Amino acid sequence: MKGPELHGEDRHLGVENEGNPAIGFDAMEEEQGVLDEDKEIWLERGQEDLLRVSDVSIFYEDFPPLPDFPCMSSSSSTPAPVKAITSSSSSSCSSSASSAASWAVLKSEGAEEDVEKNRQHGNHYYHHNNIDDYNSQAMEDPVEVTTAALSSTCSMEVPQPLDQAMEGVECMDVMEDFGYIDLLESNDFFDPSSIFHPDEGLFEEFQMEQNKPQDQPQLQYDQQAGNEEITEGKNDQEADHQGGRSEDLAMVFLDWLKSNKETVSADDLRRVKLKKTTIECAARRLGGGKEGMKQLLKLILQWVQTNHLQRRRLRESSSNVNLPYPYNQDPLQNQNPNPNSNINCIPIPANNHSNPCFTQSPWNVAPPPYLAADPATVMPGFSPMVGDPFSNGASNINGHPYGTPQDYILQSYQTWPPSQFDMASHFNSFADNNLHSAQPQNPAFTGYGNQYPYQYVPANDDNRLARLGSSATKEARKNRMARQRRFLSHHRNQNHHNIQHQNQGAGDPHERLANDPIGAPPGQSNPGSWVYLPTAAGGGSASTTVDALVDRPPMQTQNNYHRQAAAERRQGWKPEKNLRFLLQKVLKQSDVGSLGRIVLPKKEAETHLPELEARDGISIAMEDIGTSRVWNMRYRFWPNNKSRMYLLENTGDFVRTNGLQEGDFIVIYSDVKCGKYMIRGVKVRQPAGPKPESKKAGKSRRNSHANCPAAANNGSGSSSTTMITQTRTVK
DNA sequence: CCTACATGCAATGTG
DNA sequence: ACATTGCATGTAGGG
Numbered sequence: 001m002k003g004p005e006l007h008g009e010d011r012h013l014g015v016e017n018e019g020n021p022a023i024g025f026d027a028m029e030e031e032q033g034v035l036d037e038d039k040e041i042w043l044e045r046g047q048e049d050l051l052r053v054s055d056v057s058i059f060y061e062d063f064p065p066l067p068d069f070p071c072m073s074s075s076s077s078t079p080a081p082v083k084a085i086t087s088s089s090s091s092s093c094s095s096s097a098s099s100a101a102s103w104a105v106l107k108s109e110g111a112e113e114d115v116e117k118n119r120q121h122g123n124h125y126y127h128h129n130n131i132d133d134y135n136s137q138a139m140e141d142p143v144e145v146t147t148a149a150l151s152s153t154c155s156m157e158v159p160q161p162l163d164q165a166m167e168g169v170e171c172m173d174v175m176e177d178f179g180y181i182d183l184l185e186s187n188d189f190f191d192p193s194s195i196f197h198p199d200e201g202l203f204e205e206f207q208m209e210q211n212k213p214q215d216q217p218q219l220q221y222d223q224q225a226g227n228e229e230i231t232e233g234k235n236d237q238e239a240d241h242q243g244g245r246s247e248d249l250a251m252v253f254l255d256w257l258k259s260n261k262e263t264v265s266a267d268d269l270r271r272v273k274l275k276k277t278t279i280e281c282a283a284r285r286l287g288g289g290k291e292g293m294k295q296l297l298k299l300i301l302q303w304v305q306t307n308h309l310q311r312r313r314l315r316e317s318s319s320n321v322n323l324p325y326p327y328n329q330d331p332l333q334n335q336n337p338n339p340n341s342n343i344n345c346i347p348i349p350a351n352n353h354s355n356p357c358f359t360q361s362p363w364n365v366a367p368p369p370y371l372a373a374d375p376a377t378v379m380p381g382f383s384p385m386v387g388d389p390f391s392n393g394a395s396n397i398n399g400h401p402y403g404t405p406q407d408y409i410l411q412s413y414q415t416w417p418p419s420q421f422d423m424a425s426h427f428n429s430f431a432d433n434n435l436h437s438a439q440p441q442n443p444a445f446t447g448y449g450n451q452y453p454y455q456y457v458p459a460n461d462d463n464r465l466a467r468l469g470s471s472a473t474k475e476a477r478k479n480r481m482a483r484q485r486r487f488l489s490h491h492r493n494q495n496h497h498n499i500q501h502q503n504q505g506a507g508d509p510h511e512r513l514a515n516d517p518i519g520a521p522p523g524q525s526n527p528g529s530w531v532y533l534p535t536a537a538g539g540g541s542a543s544t545t546v547d548a549l550v551d552r553p554p555m556q557t558q559n560n561y562h563r564q565a566a567a568e569r570r571q572g573w574k575p576e577k578n579l580r581f582l583l584q585k586v587l588k589q590s591d592v593g594s595l596g597r598i599v600l601p602k603k604e605a606e607t608h609l610p611e612l613e614a615r616d617g618i619s620i621a622m623e624d625i626g627t628s629r630v631w632n633m634r635y636r637f638w639p640n641n642k643s644r645m646y647l648l649e650n651t652g653d654f655v656r657t658n659g660l661q662e663g664d665f666i667v668i669y670s671d672v673k674c675g676k677y678m679i680r681g682v683k684v685r686q687p688a689g690p691k692p693e694s695k696k697a698g699k700s701r702r703n704s705h706a707n708c709p710a711a712a713n714n715g716s717g718s719s720s721t722t723m724i725t726q727t728r729t730v731k
Numbered sequence: 732c733c734t735a736c737a738t739g740c741a742a743t744g745t746g
Numbered sequence: 747a748c749a750t751t752g753c754a755t756g757t758a759g760g761g
Contacts, residue, residue: 590738595750599736615752638752645736649751 579669579678582608586665587655596652598666605635605646608670612637617647622668624654625680633679659683 284292583604585591591598600609610618617636624631634649658681660666669678 588737590736593738595738597751599738602735638754640736640753641734641755643734645753 578671578673580672582668582670582677584665584667587660587662589662591651592655592660592662592664594652596655597647597649598651598655600635600646600648602644602646605637606644608668609635609646612644612646615639617649620648620677622648622654622677622679623671624658625669625678626658629657631679654679654681 287295583601585598585601587598610620612618612635615637617634620633620635622631622633623629631650631654633651633654635646636649637644637646639645654660658664660681660683664681664683667680667682669680670676671678
């Protein structure tokens, strides 16, 4: 079993290396106080962001009441009329956005829940369950269960709009921060563009720098360059210590460089980001002043080293364990580990939504643990969008032509505060991680876990990129920005091309799957074919790209879409569509029973999930939107009357964890950016009062109990669960 | 009549 | 004996 205790272990092993700055920092763990404080700091700092991001009320402030849920997939059923409720719900909105009559609204949790969610999300930690440990994944923490269960999806950790991230003044590259603080005098040293060259030895460069007296690290706190990122009063103390400390820090760093020059690249360093406040706080907790800073630096360097080694190990091991995920450009992930796996195991990024996260982040070298766990595990993004995505509107759930729920993109879902991706946030969340689901236990991947690039670095951040190569001068920054834009522009063009291609070949999903250039063949690492979706500041164009990639909301929801977008703009984010609705299913008794399997609507499954050639189907990682926990489910089919019956297996724990019952429903999305499948359970509970008879009641047994996700939000549902109250007849 | 799917139940696996 | 797996059948709804 993987209890919480294992989490800590995993962390030490660096399982969450990328997402958790605390990784491998035993000292850090010991310094719980640091973490706690960081957390506080983080929350404090990010409170606004958090609220802004997750506050459902804000989020959907402009979001109209849920339309119907006719789209629910219960094939044979017709949604029963439900009382409309007013609230806004988070993601449910999206899922139901297509229907005409508003009948249900998911209850939105309170602000504190949002905060809580954000706190959890802050961990942004991908709970990996490989098949073997899947069964042990059951959430045992009641708190988590409740929280997790059906928390609205909206508050998830989606890479924050970059510009915002950029504007998060306090977020800076760790090394840069140190540099500012006074680790090194030469800002250029930390200016990747000017100092580090991927092809050159870091150490050599460093040595060169060292040989130049004038370039000797002096550890000067660059008020000028860092003014934007350093809080007031920040370093009075530091200034006092500048002299000695700079030397020590420099020496620590230099020693470290010497011993790791072979294994750690400049990129590795550049990608380390920590919130300034976190650094300060952590340093304080580590003794404060010079010593503290030194300790912290050591920890960070250690982490970088560990992380790097893990990556290397993964690389090496990957030669044996191939991954069928072309999402990542890393060859590792492009190799099909399972010779026997059918083509379905080679997902193609849907619509070329290549994941910027993957493409961009240096951390994405390693595949998500759970992916590795099962070679057959598939990620979304390659869902065969048959034909024009927009024409998919024709498709509907349960035969209701309300539009294309699947085309609706949950916007701003999972938006993270800027700090979400910096080490600070992970420091902050480190302690919390203990509360979260088990980490991947697959020995083979121990130490790699949570390799999700975006956990660590908001890949699609123009500004962030700039930051990666942050230079002390605005000029240099501008130049980098310009370069980056050119780069992005180039990729966008490619992306558009790919999109067109895909759509053109959409007639046959299989064909597309096989031919789509985007679905890089296993083993092929072609970053260029992966879309880089900058949502960043620079860009309007970035948004455009995203828009092009994601499906448009159904006509019926266009207005809502715009309104929400407007709301988002007010909130300071760019419209960011991260989730693509794939399907939803009203759970039947047999779905929530002991069988641990859920029958999926055939049409939607065939349309939006990977094509299955073998009845055994494929393993498919489903990240619980509410908890970020990843469930390894199996998507398969049974032959049935010359047809097929599609199933999602290994759903037992998910269902239990979320307390799903008959009549509740699940919604499956794919994360457009990161190419993950996301699942959310939505509870539907009867209102307290006498329940109105469903129109369909009596007419159809099925309709009477399961296919009426109608709801009336009584607001009394479980606090952390996305819940709608439903008027439904009991069978 | 056909399709989709909910579920019964036999076959098989496991302790 | 119980759990799991997989198939077959019954039913609703649509054409």
